[in-house]
Amino acid sequence: MRLGLVLAEAFSGLRRNLSMVISVVLVTFVSLTFVGAAILMQMQIGTMRDYWVDRAQVAVFMCTDISQEPTCLDGAATPEQIAEVQDKLDGPALSPLIRDVRFEDQEQAYQNIIDLLGEEYASVITPEQLNQTFWINLVDQRQSDVIIEAFTSLDGVEDVEDQLQYLEPLFQALTVATYIAVGIAVLMLIAAVLLIATTIRLSAYARRRELRIMRLVGASNPFIQTPFILEGVFAALLGAIFASGAVIAGVQFGVDGYLRRRVDFVTTWVGLADAWIVVPILIGIGIVLAAFSAGFAIRRWLRE
Numbered sequence: 001m002r003l004g005l006v007l008a009e010a011f012s013g014l015r016r017n018l019s020m021v022i023s024v025v026l027v028t029f030v031s032l033t034f035v036g037a038a039i040l041m042q043m044q045i046g047t048m049r050d051y052w053v054d055r056a057q058v059a060v061f062m063c064t065d066i067s068q069e070p071t072c073l074d075g076a077a078t079p080e081q082i083a084e085v086q087d088k089l090d091g092p093a094l095s096p097l098i099r100d101v102r103f104e105d106q107e108q109a110y111q112n113i114i115d116l117l118g119e120e121y122a123s124v125i126t127p128e129q130l131n132q133t134f135w136i137n138l139v140d141q142r143q144s145d146v147i148i149e150a151f152t153s154l155d156g157v158e159d160v161e162d163q164l165q166y167l168e169p170l171f172q173a174l175t176v177a178t179y180i181a182v183g184i185a186v187l188m189l190i191a192a193v194l195l196i197a198t199t200i201r202l203s204a205y206a207r208r209r210e211l212r213i214m215r216l217v218g219a220s221n222p223f224i225q226t227p228f229i230l231e232g233v234f235a236a237l238l239g240a241i242f243a244s245g246a247v248i249a250g251v252q253f254g255v256d257g258y259l260r261r262r263v264d265f266v267t268t269w270v271g272l273a274d275a276w277i278v279v280p281i282l283i284g285i286g287i288v289l290a291a292f293s294a295g296f297a298i299r300r301w302l303r304e
Helices: 003-016 018-055 079-090 106-117 141-151 168-206 208-216 221-262 272-303
Strands: 058-062 098-104 133-138 157-162
Touching: 018 141, 018 168, 018 221, 018 272, 058 079, 058 141, 079 098, 079 133, 079 141, 098 106, 133 141, 141 157, 168 221, 168 272, 221 272
Parallel strands: none
Antiparallel strands: 058 133, 058 157, 098 133
């Protein structure tokens, strides 16, 4: 098979069906951009989850004089109750799960609140209103249920909270957004596959006399089919390259240039290194889908 002749036929077909080729490029570009966005969003969710899982704490809040929980009927937690919590944390059952523990008394909690809210709240809040708290970092945050179960309903303990639970709605919202992007991408990819197949069939119909002559002189089916498959692959490859550029630009200007500076509570973002990981995936998807749809379309047309 002469490569030069095959390539010449492929580029000739691209020129003859320029408007359809542009349509394929645009549809592929949009669909693969959504695919890239979905992959990056999933990477972002994983990056954020890993960051916060490593830093989220379990808080054991001791009773105060104003606590209303059944475990606080005797008022503020006594030194014995605080010591009991400390002993359980240091015990053989829980200590292997714990990386470190920090105890915050009422004076420290009061000072932290004033530092956070400002001196104008100094006359509104008193140390006695604030909980003495054990702040616990776990070796594996997914085992927070063990800590919660160990101290819930214990006398002197008002509440046990896992900080990671406050981030779950954010993770869920991002996951839903990822599913939406994937759904749109799948629909657009189906449209791209159908459009490529239609383009190839129209190109084959426009060159039907040439194909008959090629068959009469003994050209093999692979020789006839290859230029049409390359037409679809070239068009899809252009769309994939544009989509890759859009993904890189989105990370460069959208994430690094905008979100990283304005969303302070998220300290770990996907970067250009992640975008470059996505690029070969997009190009691979574009080439495979184009080759499959174009090959299927031309083989079916030749059988008719």
